[in-house]
Amino acid sequence: MIDTIETEIDGSLLEGGGQVLRVALTLSAVKKIPVRIKNIRGGRAKPGLMEQHLKGVELLRDLCFARTKGISFGSREVEFIPEDLRGGHYRVQIKTAGSISLLLQVALPCTIFANAPTTLDLKGGTNAEMAPQIDYTTEVFKPLFEKFGATFDFDLMKRGYFPKGGGEVVVTVNPVESLKPVDLTDQGKVTSIYGWAFAAGTLPIKLAHQLAYGATEELKKFDKVEIERYKEDRNIAPDNCAGIILVAETDTKCYLGASALGTKNEDPEETGRKAAKELVAVIEEGSCVDKYSQDQMIVLMALAKGQSRVRVGEITLHTKTAIFIAEKMLKDVKFEIIPSGTTNIIQCTGS
């Protein structure tokens, strides 16, 4: 043991995966709370720190100059004693297609509270399953993040897909004094639906057309739908992948997203249709954020100065997990879930 650590988190609780670690260490770094996380990813068949999680923890350690124990591949217990967050230039290379977006999930809330601007040069997967595609992060998460009064710039240098990875994104962040609370309770009317269907590597552009066609068919009832279909430049995206990202924007400036990646076992039109159905479902339920941004709102709401309210659909296990950890780590933060018709309002007065 390094020091007296009062806050202990059981990493097998609730969602039981990488998210427990990300939320706990992000709040630890921002609020300078020493923490011990046991049973890391205890809910997974292969528990412990995998490459993706390890690189995220190392980045956080470097950002706040933390004294640590247990940061190694496969580790199931980490101790983390943070110091002040420092801006600067940080480089991370995930050797797999582990998600760059998930690195940003931990790093962004920290870099906005650093003592100087930060540049993050992140290598890994840009468009992979089970994580936000980078385009989702920049087109859906970023405008939501901006509602809290913070932002980031990014340059996409290279695309990285499963299994090789090799993508690269450079992100710059300027610090802010504090985060503003948000009121995101009125979905408003959808003003446009836009998106991108892509094929990369040696895959034919026909796949992009099929993905976009399936999605467009499903979105017929909306007036303004524009889905760009394109073949990625092989210098930027040398490996094979196809996928689609869809965004619905409303007159109250809600941004709802859905996405999918093509697979060998599914007709691309069906893949496009599924992504569109997901988008239609979130529009029809009246939520102001989709289920993937839902859990990402929790850390920001917990850190914002004042009361935030966000209308969401069914509360996801990821969200319940983030709330549980935020309340455990920040004693002055309390979340309330207020049922409201087919939706729920998540309410929180930040720390």
Ligand SMILES: Nc1ncnc2c1ncn2[C@@H]1O[C@H](COP(=O)(O)OP(=O)(O)OP(=O)(O)O)[C@@H](O)[C@H]1O
């Ligand atoms: N299609 C998607 N679009 C946007 N975000 C997504 C999508 N799929 C998953 N996510 C987000 O990616 C994150 C995945 O976290 P999760 O803890 O499940 O995975 P992980 O960190 O890889 O860990 P583990 O391997 O332990 O499951 C969540 O925040 C989830 O909301």
